[in-house]
Amino acid sequence: MAEFSKYLKLTGLMMKNCLVREMQFKANFVVRLFTETMWLVMQFIYISVMYGQTGQIAGWNMWEMVVLAGTNHVIAQLFEALFYDNCMRLIDQIRQGDLDFNLIKPINTQFLVSLRYTDYASIVNSSIGIGIILFALGKLGLGITLGGVVLFAALVANSILIYYSILFILSVWTFWIGRSNNLMELYWQFGQFSRYPGEIYPWLLRRLLQTLIPMLIVSNVPAGVLIHKLQTGLIFYGFTLGVVFLALTAWIWQRGLQRYRSASS
């Protein structure tokens, strides 16, 4: 328990440290909020053009699709806030041997390198996603229960961890191949698959996106809870997948560390 509170306290300290740094560039928040909103407007135009041609896409109506887009936005932004930068930095640390400084600290290194930096602008941005979800739910005439909110939040957290696991594994790859910046591009490319309903994909691709590259689990399952479009089985499956992926990161991290060659000395 003492161990747990130590980690909790450390997380608080690291986040506070980043907040102090970010507050020096307050205008940055406004800029990021603006650019992300533009990006969402583009997505909304795309969705509305498609629904201008048909009332239903693979059994989803327009506002249900907007709930999905909003959910996806919340998850992606929170993931980027907590982990994206850290994974990018990790690649350089491994390659340049800077990992030494983290390895000598009396704390779990995976924890430290994964959570060191927080991007607050992305946290602010995720609130637009919540606004969009609420607006779309209003249009659908759907209410939300307290239980629904709790389940949704838990699933969102789970999705963020799955995203983290995938990107962390891609970064740790650096131990073996020396440079994996290109692999990080995969994050943006895979992200494409999570934006739309799983029902549009043929059987094989859909199964692939629910297991090996679980892009459909991360967005479709939490959104499904809000619009009552889900089997309970998938919720349990999603949580299990989160645990499995997280365990996998720890295992690969240990294997990778054995290959670490430190700095040039």
Add this chain to the structure above:
Amino acid sequence: MTTAAPTAQNRSPLHKYWVILSTRTQEDMTYRFNYVFGAIFRFLPLVTMIFLWYAVYMGRNMAPINGMSFKDMIVYNALMYIARGFSSVPGTMNDISKDIKDGLLNRYLIKPMDYFGYQVMYRLAHKLVFWYIALLTFPFVFWFMSASGHYFTHWPTLWEALAFLASLVIAFCVGIQFCFMIGNLAFWFLEISTFLFVVMMLEFFLSGQLIPLNILPQWMHQFLFLSPFSYEGYWPCVILMGKVPQDQLLPVLGRGVLWVGVFYAAVRVMWRMGLKRYSAVGG
């Protein structure tokens, strides 16, 4: 003293641009696996696109949208990769505005060459390597699309093929000149990164990359089809797809050339006016 090799004096004045092109190409080739990787995975969004639009068309019993059938829609999105392979020159706006803001322009100004000539060669080298790799992957994708779904229903006529090639040249010229124009704004404004983002979004939409321009509402057509951005994506695609009547090919291309001219003039004027304000910080 006479030597067999050409001396600096008797070389063509264009020789220096050739040197830039060739060094830059060699430099980019060093990282060719970077391109190979990109060339394969860039097609992943096309997969989503095919299934998404299939679901949309299923919802309307495969009825065409403004003359665009389902297969047209997919071919359009695939051809967009070719068009954007010519018109998009990533990093150009940023690099130019940075050169201006940070005073890095100095090192180009003192050299006996044209800054934009240098930029064109630099970006052209990038495009050459891009296409060298793309020629290995693009034909496979197109072959696969043709074999698996028979998407390509129109075989272009000779005129359409020629107009397509011309439109790709126009696409490159419009794309790069536009970047020069926006980059030049750094002479007047210190911080333009937000503005760059907005501009790139607009370009993304107005070029027809997001949605084919011809399925957007009718009242927007006049503006969309005449805008210079349509040459960065929309026109090359629809020309090769046979959606432009033969007697319209020349007028369409003509307007494109006109835009290239207008952009060129704008870049030069901005450059002259900008240099007068240029303070060469850090120099």
